[in-house]
Amino acid sequence: MVKNEILIIHGDDYKAMAKRVLEQADLAGLIGSRERHIGLKPNMVVPKPASAGATTHPELLDGTLEYLTDHGFTNITVMESSWVGADTQDALRVCGYREVIERYQIPFIDIKKERSREYDAAGINLKVCDAAMKVDFMINMPVLKGHCQTTVTCALKNMKGVIPDSEKRRFHTMGLHKPIAHLNTVVRNDFILVDNICGDLDFEEGGNPVEMDRILGFRDPVLCDSFVCEAMGYHSEEVPYIVLAEQLGVGSRDTQGAVVTKLNEGTLERRTLPMTGRVKKLAAYTEPADACSACYGSLIYALDRLQVRGQLSGKHTPVAIGQGYKGKGGKIGVGNCTRCFEKSLKGCPPRAVDITAFLEKEWD
Numbered sequence: 140m141v142k143n144e145i146l147i148i149h150g151d152d153y154k155a156m157a158k159r160v161l162e163q164a165d166l167a168g169l170i171g172s173r174e175r176h177i178g179l180k181p182n183m184v185v186p187k188p189a190s191a192g193a194t195t196h197p198e199l200l201d202g203t204l205e206y207l208t209d210h211g212f213t214n215i216t217v218m219e220s221s222w223v224g225a226d227t228q229d230a231l232r233v234c235g236y237r238e239v240i241e242r243y244q245i246p247f248i249d250i251k252k253e254r255s256r257e258y259d260a261a262g263i264n265l266k267v268c269d270a271a272m273k274v275d276f277m278i279n280m281p282v283l284k285g286h287c288q289t290t291v292t293c294a295l296k297n298m299k300g301v302i303p304d305s306e307k308r309r310f311h312t313m314g315l316h317k318p319i320a321h322l323n324t325v326v327r328n329d330f331i332l333v334d335n336i337c338g339d340l341d342f343e344e345g346g347n348p349v350e351m352d353r354i355l356g357f358r359d360p361v362l363c364d365s366f367v368c369e370a371m372g373y374h375s376e377e378v379p380y381i382v383l384a385e386q387l388g389v390g391s392r393d394t395q396g397a398v399v400t401k402l403n404e405g406t407l408e409r410r411t412l413p414m415t416g417r418v419k420k421l422a423a424y425t426e427p428a429d430a431c432s433a434c435y436g437s438l439i440y441a442l443d444r445l446q447v448r449g450q451l452s453g454k455h456t457p458v459a460i461g462q463g464y465k466g467k468g469g470k471i472g473v474g475n476c477t478r479c480f481e482k483s484l485k486g487c488p489p490r491a492v493d494i495t496a497f498l499e500k501e502w503d
């Protein structure tokens with residue numbers, strides 16, 4: 140897998156999907172020697188099941204551990220700390236990771252109990268816990284989701300879980316963006332397996348999951364977060380920590396120049412999750428017919444952008460989306476399946492950032 144590649148897989152067998160992404164990336168080849176110490180950093184910010192949209196699905200951890208052990212890696216540690224005020228051990232149990240790590244007999248380190256040291260992170264001193272700095276290869280497993288202060292959160296911000304709670308508090312006094320970018324100049328971020336199954340609309344702690352049923356793979360955390368911005372209706376230049384991380388040499392924001400490898404086509408939306416109040420209100424502006432999860436999720440994120448800008452007031456023609464519109468006519472639709480409509484946005488699936496611009500211009 141080249142550094143600027145993006146791997147995308149859709150479906151509902153999350154463990155098999157995770158393994159397929161790792162095979163495609165040739166993760167074993169990227170890691171190299173079987174002696175190397177591998178760290179896994181899921182997101183267990185709060186003790187809530189992954190269906191709430193805040194934490195990494197345990198199937199991703201399961202698939203990654205199976206892949207690694209099948210390829211002869213044994214020196215593996217899972218590590219994380221929940222946010223300030225939450226108990227990591229509670230999250231370990233509620234998120235379903237305890238059962239997974241016990242099955243593989245993999246040690247877990249609660250970062251809250253770890254010793255930390257101060258490092259010069261590109262000009263500012265930041266404390267990082269020893270466990271994270273000791274690994275030879277870090278697999279970051281964030282959730283693609285919104286965040287009330289930083290707009291989006293994924294690879295770069297997920298590494299905040301490897302610093303002590305006292306430092307997390309200090310990050311907030313520093314405005315989050317700058318310390319998050321600088322932190323990523325010292326912590327390892329060798330492979331990123333993104334849980335884009337049902338991340339939250341705009342809160343780190345979940346509550347309004349948007350079902351997309353995708354898993355993504357990256358080697359560049361800045362490229363990852365830039366892709367995430369566009370998947371949620373933003374441009375990366377709107378998120379200061381991503382811009383700063385690029386300036387500090389952590390990675391590249393160039394999504395247009397990236398190599399996108401789709402491992403399969405989109406799957407029809409399954410609606411395994413009940414829509415919460417906020418998502419339901421946005422869904423009222425849509426007319427889906429056999430829409431793929433990723434397509435529909437992109438439309439929901441785009442509608443949320445318009446809502447925040449005050450552009451969802453009044454009557455609008457519902458936006459058609461889904462394979463049920465193939466070859467049919469209509470007023471306005473998004474995605475290649477609606478290409479026969481009077482107004483249609485190309486893409487399979489289109490990005491939320493493009494849907495937002497399209498609806499701003501074309502929606503009656």
Ligand code: SF4
Binds near residue numbers: 429431433486
């Ligand atoms: S354009 Fe059609 S086939 Fe493509 S993702 Fe959307 S609904 Fe699925």
